[in-house]
Amino acid sequence: MNRNYENIILQCADCGCEFDFSPEEQEFYAEKGFSTPKRCASCRSRNRQRKNEKRGGGGSNRPQVRYDVTCSACGVKTTVPFKPNQDKPLYCPDCYRSQRQD
Numbered sequence: 255m256n257r258n259y260e261n262i263i264l265q266c267a268d269c270g271c272e273f274d275f276s277p278e279e280q281e282f283y284a285e286k287g288f289s290t291p292k293r294c295a296s297c298r299s300r301n302r303q304r305k306n307e308k309r310g311g312g313g314s315n316r317p318q319v320r321y322d323v324t325c326s327a328c329g330v331k332t333t334v335p336f337k338p339n340q341d342k343p344l345y346c347p348d349c350y351r352s353q354r355q356d
């Protein structure tokens with residue numbers, strides 16, 4: 255019972271490369287009710303990895319350390335993802351953004 259799928263060439267939405275959407279994959283996707291993939295296999299696995307990292311699923315990644323600082327501009331308490339350098343002013347996200355706009 256082969257439903258005569260044909261090999262389709264798709265373009266990856268991430269890296270722009272062309273990749274095969276093989277008849278086997280099409281059948282698999284149809285069975286699972288998935289929609290046509292938008293990314294090539296390597297980008298898909300990279301995305302999956304990234305998602306796992308976000309979930310912080312006890313991987314080898316160190317938990318992100320945040321340092322408590324006080325914003326040099328408005329005095330609000332905030333945290334930064336790096337060790338505060340006493341020589342440099344530290345800004346809360348709002349002030350940081352307005353600094354960069356100058």
Ligand SMILES: [Zn+2]
Pocket residue numbers: 266267268269270271293294295296297298
């Ligand atoms: Zn890709």
Ligand SMILES: [Zn+2]
Pocket residue numbers: 325326327328329330345346347348349350
């Ligand atoms: Zn501020």
